[in-house]
Amino acid sequence: MDxxxxxxxxxxxxxxxxxxxxxxxxxxxxxxxxxxxxxxxARSIGVTVSNGFEWTTRPIIEKAWEEGKAVCVPKCLPKLRKMDFYQIHTYDQLEIVYYNLLEPKPNxxxxxxxxxxxxxxxxGLLFDQKGYRVGFGGGYYDRFLADFPNRTVSLASEEQVVNELPVESYDVPVDAIITNT
Structure with missing residues (x-):
């Protein structure tokens, strides 16, 4: 299966x-x-603002704020096929963009x-035992992770973790997968 x-x-x-x-x-x-x-x-975390069927990230964001951590949220730049992260202190700093996503207002x-x-x-949607993932298909995180120097983690239900996934040369595994079990 592809x-x-x-x-x-x-x-x-x-x-x-x-x-x-x-x-x-x-x-x-x-x-x-x-x-x-x-x-x-961690003193700072990078996290998307969840949407639709994704695991909710709002309690994570709020817990980070409560603990005094910096919360950094991605802004996708489709023409450049990359993303930049911005620190937010409140949800008022977000705006609805394409696909109904919430992203930071850069200004x-x-x-x-x-x-x-x-x-x-x-x-991600699926993960394997080595930390490789199948994401949403845009490649934004693969490009961002290519030279990301710090710790990465993904959240997944036990059903999202499989033995092995097809891996491309540009895929970068996450350091850890945290499941519900």
Whole structure:
């Protein structure tokens, strides 16, 4: 099965999770993340603002603010096929962009160099035992991770972790995968 088909099936499975089960998984993912040494050591985190069927990141963002961590959110630059991160202090610094995504308003936030992000919470749909991932297909994170110097982690339900995924030369594995179990 190719990545496109894997992506399609993973999205369907995630969308089909009943709300009560989804809430339990998200609570466990948050709890496990907060006990992860990478979280405890980080002064700044990079994280997307979740949308739709993705695991919610709002409690992560709010916990980071509560703990005095800098919260850095990506802004995609489609023409350049890259993303920049901006530090936000409030949700008011976000705007709705294409695909109904929430991204920082660049004129309202401080742009952050990737070296300043201690822990990058990397989204994905499927992950393998070596940390490789199938993302949403845009390649934004693969390009960003190519020279990202700090710690990376992904959050996934146990069902999103498989034995092996097809790997391309440009794929960069995450350092850790935190699951609900």
């Amino acid at each position: 990545k496109k088909e894997m992506r399609k099936q993973a999205i369907k499975r995630l969308k089909d999770i009943p709300d009560t089960e989804r809430k339990l998984i998200e609570e466990k993912l948050l709890d496990n993340l907060l006990h992860y040494h990478g979280w405890k050591e 309202n936030c401080k742009k952050v160099n990737k070296q300043e992000i201690d822990l990058l919470i990397t989204p």
